Amino acid sequence: MPKFTEQEKEQIRQSLLSKGRELFIQYGLAKTSIDDIVLACGIGKGSFYKFFSSKEELYFAILKNEEEVRETVLNQLFKEELSSKELLSSFFHTSFQFVEENPFLQRVFQNGEHERLIRKLPHEMMAFSEHNMNRGTLAIDTLIERGILPKEDPQVIVGIIKAIMMLRLHKEEIGDELFPKVMEKIIDFIAEGLTKER
Numbered sequence: 001m002p003k004f005t006e007q008e009k010e011q012i013r014q015s016l017l018s019k020g021r022e023l024f025i026q027y028g029l030a031k032t033s034i035d036d037i038v039l040a041c042g043i044g045k046g047s048f049y050k051f052f053s054s055k056e057e058l059y060f061a062i063l064k065n066e067e068e069v070r071e072t073v074l075n076q077l078f079k080e081e082l083s084s085k086e087l088l089s090s091f092f093h094t095s096f097q098f099v100e101e102n103p104f105l106q107r108v109f110q111n112g113e114h115e116r117l118i119r120k121l122p123h124e125m126m127a128f129s130e131h132n133m134n135r136g137t138l139a140i141d142t143l144i145e146r147g148i149l150p151k152e153d154p155q156v157i158v159g160i161i162k163a164i165m166m167l168r169l170h171k172e173e174i175g176d177e178l179f180p181k182v183m184e185k186i187i188d189f190i191a192e193g194l195t196k197e198r
Contacts, residue, residue, distance in 0.1 A: 019040040029113045085192060088194060095165060
């Protein structure tokens, strides 16, 4: 098996992340094989295993990258000078839009892909979920300290954010044309309810 320089290792890793993402979007986790991935990357199967022990591990690495990009986008939002309601509303809209425009993140909760990851990588997924909850709680704590949100349990507010994100799964049931208007109203009502003076 060939020895790779550090630069070659990084190029192969980036290729695996990039080509893997494309294939997972197109075919999903179950229907994408390691053979498909190595063929798209132009590497041998043995080389794949130097980087990832399974296709689920590769999928998980791509998911973590997507979440980091989302966090960067949301952190920029906190720097803007907006009223409490505008900031919270923008936060919800930006989070939702990020998923709406990201075909990989849309796939994560379709066809049992999320459940498959939990089954195959239980410890990693639990740690990832806990990490996201902690980051979300810290962001909410910051908004409470700034007086943007009332002093409530941050985990409840993180739960509200998750619930809004999960509504995307019911887009077809609500109707493609009606769905954006419904989301607009829900986000408006929640932002109003969380930021009104008590």
